[in-house]
Amino acid sequence: MKFLNKIITELLAEHPDLSGFTIVIPGKRPAVFIKKILAEKQYSGFLPTFCTIEELIAEISGKQPVQGIALWLMAYDSYQQLDLSPKDDFASFLKWFPTVQKDWDDMLKFSDDDRAILEFMFDEERIKNWAQNLGEETEEVPRKKFLNFWKNMNVFLPFLKKQLQAKNLATAGMIHEAARNQINSFADQYKNRLVFCGFNAFTPVEEQLVRQFLQRDKAQIYFHGDRYYTEDERQEAGIFLRKYQTWKEFNKSRKFRWIEDDFSKPKQIKVYEVSGNVSQAQLLPNILNSMQNVSGTELSDTAVVLLDEHLLPAALDSLSTVEQLNITMGFPLKNMAFSNAVKHFFHLQKQLAKRPNSYYYNDVLPILEELPNTSEELKTVARFKSLIEERNIVYFSEAFLRSALDSLSYFPLLIKAESSDLFLKQIYNFCYELKFRELDDLQFENIAHFEKTFKIIKNQTASYQFDITIETLEVLVNQVISSETIDFQGEPLQGLQLMGLLETRLLNFKNVIMLSVNEGKLPLGNTQNTYLPYDVRQHFGLHTFLENDSIYAYHFYRLIQESDSVHLLFNALSSGVNTGEKSRFITQLEFEVQFHSIEHTIIENLSASVEAQPIEIEKTAKVMERLREWKKRVSATHLTSYLYNPIDFYLNKVLETRAVNEIEEQLSVKNYGNLVHYALQIIYDTITEKVLTSEDLNISDDRINEAMNQSIAQLKHQPEFYERGINFIHKSIAERVVKNIISYDRNLLLEGHSLKIIALERKFEEVDFYLDEARLEKVSFYGFIDRIDELDGVLRVIDYKTAKTKDLTLSIDEKNIDEYLMNDLKKQALQLCIYQYVLGQLPEFAGKYTETAIWSLTEVNKGAVSLQFTKGNLEDAMVSIRNLILEILNPEVPFTEKIRPVFD
Structure with missing residues (x-):
């Protein structure tokens, strides 16, 4: 750490005892490195005091800082005391107050009088409103809304300030305002000597503090700049340092320190254009390996800087093999499983308030899946999921939930809370108890964070009169989840350093790897969340996005000025808010820097290329053993499954895997077909084994x-599933299909035909089919036939299909006989051929002329479409079926995946 080392060396040269010094730093982390440097220099005295400049300003102000939940509740209490219109509820209040508070803090920090800006905004809106009143009346409403907003802020914010001052509390801006008039007396009385290290941009109050101590010769200040950006007026990174160089406090006896010339020293800069965010993190091991091949490179000299905090999980995964890894940045609370569970708890309670005793499965499942359950609780959750998936339960009652999940430790949180106070108490106790389970460190910190948050909310809300509803609590919790992070603590003196850009202040590394160096990330650009227009901010001296860009530029150039190798990665893909545009700082390096070698690399895809080779499964002895068992129960569906994809057959019939049940919010094609099948069976069951009359089919x-x-009951579905939306339509269509099939049959009778229903869902099994002439090897068919009837004396086998009928006209000759039905397009014909063969083997139907047919539920009015032979016969068709079965049983023919078109 060259800069810090230089400061300590100079201080010790002039003052062997540093106990009377206070070292003021931008963040707390550099204090660790300063202590390390003092130890290396064998300093044996008392350590100096360390503090941030914010802590020093707060000490001067004498105020107690207030922020977050405590401030929001106090602010809303003040807001309610005023007779403002419109009077927002707490949820609406929180939509605008955090932004207003940030703007207000900026007013108090950077201007002499916040009232002047508030009055200016009100006056500006009055002028605009007056001008618009001269125009179209329809344009009046939005302008009046803005006018009313700033009118209210001119009343509300001064009132809030008085309320806070009465309790000796202050926001960050109020602390600056209070300190402004105390700095001179503080500087006179303060006994320690201040040492300001590595600052770039001061607020007016911070600048006054530094200059007052310099004027009294009670301070030293060390800047960390470079000639490259301080001497070039075009470089935004040096704007603030060039301004500070003009202070009258710097003269012959006190020089401005230091402007180095490190940036111009040779560096190896590599720019990586990467396709995707996560791909950047996946590239980290390759970059680190290339570094370690260079002699003298140590991980402790390397920093991985994430400009996008959302990349932290991916980066941690990629760096899992690094033995020593120190993380110095916050892990976003919103990315953690327990945080999601907490959000869902409050969402569930809000839904229960709208529809008591009615649970939507997707409001409950995320809670069960994302909480740290015990082994017994995991079993309970698994049984519950299995139950609702099997019965396709989308909505259920409290009684059902209680019967399935009442053994869970957090079950009371799933029941509609009697009051928000009780629910807050319950969820706080749950978090407290969870901490005593076996948890990983990240889970523990996440849960402990919420325990602390709920305790703060509970304590803070107790003193206010306004109603704290579940919705209010949900808004508070969501604000916490979306804005807060869990800070990691590690060993910053060893191993690879993983950090955010602001955490690099005062620190330098020989090797820098920076991810997400995209425009909009570095710098942030014009994304400032504010109600104050750019011109107003500029006029009153508040920071605009331009000043913020300058601060980011300084951090970027300062970080790399003393490094030897720099790796800059940016996401080249345009998706969501990401434009795929590299940061302009990279462009500046490319066009302005002539003394470094800049190498460009394009990374299209880090994944190994995957050739579209079909999967092949060899038929081992174990597989053949399973196939011998399969021969005893072969269905037409098994063979059509093999035709569609042999791998599907292998998974289902050899490995005996089953598809996972999934809850259908929209009725699937399969269950739609079952709905019609079962209804037809129920209706026709009462009129089987008789010649029908038209009156028999006069069904109401x-x-x-x-x-x-x-x-529906037979499907184990809930009736409510079909009461609304798309499923109500599906049910109505199914009823119409059933009605049309009955009507079609009735019309046949009215036309003079004779119809007799013989069997429905006729089961058959152990129907032998021989595979060789010697009749030594055979398979046994089994299955169900949807309908067997007799039309005008002709026996018919009918299979209902939700799909349209395929080609049922067969033309078999000597050239195609061996493989004619071994074709995916002939699946329906293959199934009908097997049914026709089976009926010929059943004693009660043997010797009768039989037709087999498909009745499509999407083409009901076509009736049953029969299988026809223009050439050949059933015996010829069974040749290709026999060959298909022999192929399945052939140990030399592997199961080979059939790669199908995407839209097949």
């Missing part, structure tokens, strides 16, 4: 609806 709408409800 009420009877069809009753059959549909029985079908």
